[in-house]
Amino acid sequence: MKRQTLTSFGAGVLCANSLPHLATAAAGHQHMTPLAGKASNRWVNLVWGGVNLVGGLALVAGPQGGGRRWGRRYHAFGYGVAAFSLWAAVAEHIFPLNVDDAA
Numbered sequence: 001m002k003r004q005t006l007t008s009f010g011a012g013v014l015c016a017n018s019l020p021h022l023a024t025a026a027a028g029h030q031h032m033t034p035l036a037g038k039a040s041n042r043w044v045n046l047v048w049g050g051v052n053l054v055g056g057l058a059l060v061a062g063p064q065g066g067g068r069r070w071g072r073r074y075h076a077f078g079y080g081v082a083a084f085s086l087w088a089a090v091a092e093h094i095f096p097l098n099v100d101d102a103a
Helices: 003-027 042-061 072-094
Strands: none
Touching: 003 042, 003 072
């Protein structure tokens, strides 16, 4: 598999991972991060979401070659988004780490 494809897939994963953390920050909730665990507050989530988004965007902005269009890299990016989203939904259903204990 080409490095460009793997890079685009990884970028999709990072960008997809940024969204729940940025939404958590906007809503003022807690959501688990590697930085502060299950009790990560909105600010920790803002930082973690921002790091993931910037990392994903840096990967797609890097030297890719191949002209002005995405080409197959767009598919790989989308597959990365889909793979992370499916994993996150299934993992949270099986291991509900971000559910309020009082609920």
